[in-house]
Structures are given as structure tokens and as C-alpha cells.
Amino acid sequence: MAHATQVSRSEFAGTRAPLIGAVSRVKETVTQWAQRRRTRSHLALLDDRLLNDIGMDRLIASEETNRTFWRA
Structure with a gap:
């Protein structure tokens, strides 16, 4: 029988940090593109x-x- 591994909140938050950073960078880039347009x-x-x-x-x-x- 397989046992589920428990992940602490801090471990879970740590795995989400790179994703949140990437989403933030994409948002900044799209905002900059819209401003240029x-x-x-x-x-x-x-x-x-x-x-x-x-x-x-x-x-x-x-x-x-x-x-x-997209060109500066």
C-alpha cells in the first residue's frame, strides 16, 4: 500500500515561488508591450x-x- 507524503506549508510555498515569479515576469512583459503599443x-x-x-x-x-x- 502506498503512503501519501505530507508536505508542509513552507515546502509547498517554496515549490510555488518559481511559478509565481515566472507569472509575474510574464505580466510585466505583457504590460510593457501594451504600453509600447x-x-x-x-x-x-x-x-x-x-x-x-x-x-x-x-x-x-x-x-x-x-x-x-516587442522591440524596445
């Missing part, structure tokens, strides 16, 4: 005067807005 879509809406105010021209803004969201 929003920022780049807003950048595409700026007129030349506003782009000049932030030190960009239309070409640089276009290159930035055409980058994929």
Missing part, C-alpha cells in the same frame, strides 16, 4: 510641430511607430 500609436497621431517639440521628425516617428511592440 499605446505610446507608438499616440506618436503616429502627432503633427509635425509636436514632433519637432519632442526632437523628432516625421521619418523618425514613422520608423518608431512601425516597430513591433
